[in-house]
Amino acid sequence: MPWAVIGSQGQLGTEFLDLLGTKAVGLTRAEADLNNPNHLEQTLTAINPSIIINCAAYNLVDRAEDQLDDAFNTNAWGPRNLAVICQKYNWPLVHFSTDHVFGGAQLRPWVESDLPAPVNAYGLSKLSGEHWIRMLHPVHFIIRTCGLYGNKGRGGKGGNFVSTMLKLAASGNPMRVVSDQICNPSSAREVAKATISLIANMPPGTYHLANSGTCSWHEFASAIMRIKGFPIEVQPIDSATFAAKAKRPAFSALGTRWAQASGFPYLSPWEEALKDYLQIPPN
Numbered sequence: 001m002p003w004a005v006i007g008s009q010g011q012l013g014t015e016f017l018d019l020l021g022t023k024a025v026g027l028t029r030a031e032a033d034l035n036n037p038n039h040l041e042q043t044l045t046a047i048n049p050s051i052i053i054n055c056a057a058y059n060l061v062d063r064a065e066d067q068l069d070d071a072f073n074t075n076a077w078g079p080r081n082l083a084v085i086c087q088k089y090n091w092p093l094v095h096f097s098t099d100h101v102f103g104g105a106q107l108r109p110w111v112e113s114d115l116p117a118p119v120n121a122y123g124l125s126k127l128s129g130e131h132w133i134r135m136l137h138p139v140h141f142i143i144r145t146c147g148l149y150g151n152k153g154r155g156g157k158g159g160n161f162v163s164t165m166l167k168l169a170a171s172g173n174p175m176r177v178v179s180d181q182i183c184n185p186s187s188a189r190e191v192a193k194a195t196i197s198l199i200a201n202m203p204p205g206t207y208h209l210a211n212s213g214t215c216s217w218h219e220f221a222s223a224i225m226r227i228k229g230f231p232i233e234v235q236p237i238d239s240a241t242f243a244a245k246a247k248r249p250a251f252s253a254l255g256t257r258w259a260q261a262s263g264f265p266y267l268s269p270w271e272e273a274l275k276d277y278l279q280i281p282p283n
Helices: 011-023 037-047 068-089 121-136 161-169 188-201 217-228 257-261 270-277
Strands: 003-006 024-027 051-054 093-098 140-145 175-178 205-208 234-237 267-269
Touching: 003 011, 011 024, 011 188, 037 068, 051 068, 068 093, 068 121, 093 121, 121 140, 140 188, 161 175, 161 217, 175 217, 188 267, 188 270, 205 257, 217 234, 217 270, 267 270
Parallel strands: 003 024, 003 051, 051 093, 093 140, 140 205, 175 234
Antiparallel strands: none
16 A cells, blocks of 8 residues: 655655655645545545655744634644544554744753743644644654755745755845754755654654754855855844744754664764755765
């Protein structure tokens, strides 16, 4: 039986399809709308998958502050509908969440047992989706990741941080990037590959998968320019000056303690993964 990948046209979904090949069936929103449970159930029963991977997400952090219905429909009520269906047919469910479920003040990576406390609507919608899945379907893998970028983002309508920085660099002008928000940028390719291995070797539960090491978004942008050899000045600014609509967690890097406790390997350091993404071999 094939794996069903919902949200197959996004950054993570495209990586799963590439890695799994004929083992996977990709489903777009039109084919598997999480907010149309009757049609969703018909689509999935026709496939009769051995596992379902949900990569669908509303991830426009600033817009979510005003578009609460859109954010919660995709990130909370949709996963609830999917969990009900998966429980009915006993299909294991893999669902992706985010570092934005955290927001408290600390200076070490968040681990799976830490108490979530989102500071924006996007994070709250994703946390709500996690709670629905845990409550409704015991055979689940909730995977939190951070600062995701992948090949789809090179040309996707939403892009990703790396593609955005490269577009800004094309102007030749200095750029300003926040320096007081800490994350661990993560390659969608590595996260997808690690997920496939994790669900084959670990029991159901909540796991963090992110590239190792931490940096600020300013350091991330500076590394992109350095690796590409672009002589662009990257100016550090604080979050208050940047004045984004949605508040961001000051420190949202993820630690992967539960996976490592069972011998699951760390993902590569974030800068090595970035070099691979930019197709420059690491030193």
